Amino acid sequence: MERSELKFRYGRSRCSCTIVIVVSVCIILALCLITLGLGVYEISIPDAVGVFIGHLTGTPLDFKDDHYVFDVRLPRAIAAVFVGAALALGGAVMQTILRNPLADPYTMGISSGAFFGAVLSIICGFSIIPSLSGDAATIVNAFITSLIPVAVIVLLLRFNKMTPTVMILVGIAVMYVFASANQYLMVTADSSSLSEAYSWRVGTLADMTWGDLVPIVGVVTMLATAIMFLYRRVNVLMTDDDYCRTLGVNVQVTRVILLLLVALMTSTVVCFTGTIGFVGLVCPLVVRLFVGSDSRKLLPLSLVMGALFLLAIDSVAKITGVNGLPVGVISALIGGPVFVYLLVRRKGKNNWM
Amino acid sequence: MVTYLMVMTDTETLQEAYLWQIGSLAGLTWNDLPLMLVITIAGCIFSMAVARQLNVLTMGDKGAKSLGINVSSFRTICLIVLAVMTASVISYTGIIGFIGLVAPHLVRLFMGSDNRFVIPVSMLAGAFILLISDYLALTVSGVSDIPVGVITSLIGSPVFLLLIIWQRKSYGRIYRWSVRS
Numbered sequence: 001m002e003r004s005e006l007k008f009r010y011g012r013s014r015c016s017c018t019i020v021i022v023v024s025v026c027i028i029l030a031l032c033l034i035t036l037g038l039g040v041y042e043i044s045i046p047d048a049v050g051v052f053i054g055h056l057t058g059t060p061l062d063f064k065d066d067h068y069v070f071d072v073r074l075p076r077a078i079a080a081v082f083v084g085a086a087l088a089l090g091g092a093v094m095q096t097i098l099r100n101p102l103a104d105p106y107t108m109g110i111s112s113g114a115f116f117g118a119v120l121s122i123i124c125g126f127s128i129i130p131s132l133s134g135d136a137a138t139i140v141n142a143f144i145t146s147l148i149p150v151a152v153i154v155l156l157l158r159f160n161k162m163t164p165t166v167m168i169l170v171g172i173a174v175m176y177v178f179a180s181a182n183q184y185l186m187v188t189a190d191s192s193s194l195s196e197a198y199s200w201r202v203g204t205l206a207d208m209t210w211g212d213l214v215p216i217v218g219v220v221t222m223l224a225t226a227i228m229f230l231y232r233r234v235n236v237l238m239t240d241d242d243y244c245r246t247l248g249v250n251v252q253v254t255r256v257i258l259l260l261l262v263a264l265m266t267s268t269v270v271c272f273t274g275t276i277g278f279v280g281l282v283c284p285l286v287v288r289l290f291v292g293s294d295s296r297k298l299l300p301l302s303l304v305m306g307a308l309f310l311l312a313i314d315s316v317a318k319i320t321g322v323n324g325l326p327v328g329v330i331s332a333l334i335g336g337p338v339f340v341y342l343l344v345r346r347k348g349k350n351n352w353m
Numbered sequence: 354m355v356t357y358l359m360v361m362t363d364t365e366t367l368q369e370a371y372l373w374q375i376g377s378l379a380g381l382t383w384n385d386l387p388l389m390l391v392i393t394i395a396g397c398i399f400s401m402a403v404a405r406q407l408n409v410l411t412m413g414d415k416g417a418k419s420l421g422i423n424v425s426s427f428r429t430i431c432l433i434v435l436a437v438m439t440a441s442v443i444s445y446t447g448i449i450g451f452i453g454l455v456a457p458h459l460v461r462l463f464m465g466s467d468n469r470f471v472i473p474v475s476m477l478a479g480a481f482i483l484l485i486s487d488y489l490a491l492t493v494s495g496v497s498d499i500p501v502g503v504i505t506s507l508i509g510s511p512v513f514l515l516l517i518i519w520q521r522k523s524y525g526r527i528y529r530w531s532v533r534s
Contacts, residue, residue, distance in 0.1 A: 156518060166517070173514035176451075180506030187375060187503055191364040198367060202360055329357045 017297040024304045028311060032077045035315045040324055041068045048073075075208040079216060079272075080314040080327075081307040083205070084279055086220045086269045088306020090262040091280030092287070092298055093227060097237045097258050098164040104280035105266040108171040108259065109149030111275040112178035114267065115201050117141030118274075119182050122197045123189040138200070142271035149174040150263040154256055163241070203276035203328030205314050212272050223265040224303060230258065231295040238293060276310070276328045278335025283309055285342050376449030376502030378487055385445050396438035397476060403431065404468040411466070449502045451509025452479050458516050 036052055037045030043065060051069045054061045090105030098107065118138050120126045127137035128144050152174055153167060162170070186194055227234075236249045237258075244251045266280075283306045284298070291297045310327070317330045359367055400407075406427060410417050414424050443449075456479040457471060464470055483501070486508065490501045 169517050170514070173510065173517050176506070176510035177514060180503070180510045183375065183506055184499070184503045187372065187499060191368040194371065195364040195367045198371070199360060202356055325357070326360060329360055332356055333354065 013291075014297060017291065017301055021300055021304050024308050028081060028304070028308050031308070031311050031315065032074075032081070035077050035311065035318070036069050036073050038315050039068075039073060039318045041072075043068065071210070075210050075213050076205050076314065077311065078213055079205055079208040080311040082213075082216050082220045083269045083273055083276065084283075084310025085224065085303045085307040086265045087276065087280040088283040088287075088309070089224055089227060089299060089303045090266050091306075092284035092295075092302040093234060093258055093262050094280070095284055096234050096293070096295065096298075097255055098168055099238065100164065100168060101285060102281070103168065104277075105262055106270075106275065106277070106280070107168060108153055108263060109174040109178060110146045110263060110266050110270060111277075112175045112182060113149045114142040114146035114270045114275065115182055115197075116178045117143070117145030117271075118200045119185045119197050120145070122200065123185050123193045139271045143267050145178075146267040146270060147263065149178065150259065150267075154260070157252060157256060199326065200274045201328075202326045203274035203331070204326035205273055205276075205317075206324070206326070208272070215268060216272060219268040220265055223261050227258065227261050227265075228299050228303075230254075231299055234258065234295040234299070238295075274326075274328065276331055278331045278339065279306055279310055282335045282338050282342070286338070289342075372500070374447055375500045376443075376447040376505070377500035378446055378490075379498065379500070381445060389441050389445060392438055392441040396434055399434050400472050401469075403427075404472050407431075407468040407472075411468075447500070447502060449483070449505055451505050451513065452482055455509045455512050455516070456482055459512075462516075 033049050033052070034045055037043055037048035043051075047065070048069050051061050051065045052074070055066055055070050087105055091103070094103040094105055094107055095101055117128070118141060120128075121138040121141045126141075127133060128141050129137075132140055149171065153170055156162065156170060157167075186197060189197070233249055233254045236244050236247050237251070237254060241251050244254075284302045287298060287302045287305050291301055310331075313330045313334065314327050317325045317327045320330070359370060362370070406422055409420050409422055410424070410427070412420075417424050439453075457475045460471055460475045460478050464474060483505070486504045487501045489508075490499050490504045493499070493504075
């Protein structure tokens with residue numbers, strides 16, 4: 001193939017990718033407005049949009065409507081967008097740098113680390129920063145303890161040379177350590193704390209406030225931009241370690257930096273919402289099916305698709321069940337079979353990339 | 354779906370369901386033993402009989418095929434036997450983790466990888482570890498009854514982590530088995 005023809009084809013695929021991203025962003029915005037009308041509190045969709053516009057233009061229509069739409073549902077919708085984007089981007093990066101299609105942002109042990117912090121706060125009433133209590137304690141605890149497994153792995157990376165497989169194994173081992181401590185604390189707890197802790201783990205976007213959104217939006221935006229600037233390194237890391245070195249990429253340093261960025265982004269998101277599973281695992285895989293593994297297309301597209309996916313699931317979660325369900329339940333219900341289907345479908349191909 | 358059900362129920366049922374899945378040796382009676390014993394002993398005899406073929410299997414699929422083992426059917430039979438053996442125990446006790454993961458690796462640290470020796474010694478090592486864990490579960494917990502599954506995870510997971518970090522070339526690295534490139 002001639003070089004100009006290659007360039008033309010690549011440009012065309014990037015163009016179509018950009019179109020898909022723009023269309024998806026429009027769908028996200030539309031879904032944000034639609035989801036203002038969904039939920040336990042009865043309000044129709046056009047009314048909800050009217051209330052939203054009324055609030056923005058400074059003429060609130062009805063006080064109660066305004067509170068529900070603007071203070072409860074809008075933060076939840078925005079949170080769904082940013083959380084889904086963060087998880088899916090983290091999943092895409094983790095799958096690429098660990099060269100494993102089963103990796104997700106929680107692979108480094110972040111999920112059980114965060115749960116340990118939450119359990120410390122919910123069941124034992126212990127807060128790492130002594131002046132906090134209640135929800136704030138849970139959030140801060142979860143953030144601090146979710147970074148411990150990552151710290152362990154990064155420290156081990158400095159002493160041993162580790163391949164991606166060993167990194168995954170160490171992450172799983174650290175996850176087991178924290179999971180056993182969690183299990184011990186949950187077994188000795190009373191039933192109401194146990195159910196509260198269990199609900200935290202399932203992952204929910206309810207009870208999002210504007211105050212919660214500030215750190216989420218800020219951190220996710222900054223770190224996602226940083227990660228996407230590094231897309232060339234991510235592309236190179238997909239290949240063998242030796243190829244990376246001949247191409248001038250310092251493998252260990254780049255891997256650690258990307259891991260830390262993903263871990264910080266995921267920890268920030270997890271400590272507010274709990275561990276919402278499968279978004280970081282399934283979205284990048286589905287996007288990869290359509291787009292291939294080029295990070296220039298994969299990373300932005302999985303970011304946008306993750307946001308759309310979680311927003312759609314959250315809307316479904318709000319209307320199912322009697323009082324609405326936590327998002328984690330729906331994401332597991334949908335994500336599990338999709339994941340199995342993807343695995344089965346891939347059986348023929350040896351090289352998943 | 355389990356998550357959905359657990360989230361939807363009230364707190365007492367949730368606690369009961371949660372405690373059921375954690376492995377515990379409490380509540381076992383003489384009546385429960387015969388089925389477990391028969392299946393376990395049968396499984397152990399099977400494992401010791403196929404130990405040599407398992408040795409050959411560690412050379413990889415192609416190596417084993419060239420030495421005359423029907424790899425896929427052998428693997429399926431072994432998996433079925435293992436599944437039946439494990440199921441016969443777990444359906445009485447719940448999930449007791451880490452013994453099957455850690456005991457064979459510890460045995461290999463001392464004895465090398467020859468399956469003819471590793472399999473019987475792992476059986477003894479596993480029994481020993483579970484007995485000690487049960488003793489610890491009974492004495493350490495004091496008033497509240499801690500299931501043995503919690504103790505095996507609390508002990509087994511740091512041991513697993515240390516095993517991964519300290520790889521010894523002599524008995525073969527754990528992660529090498531999963532990497533074929």
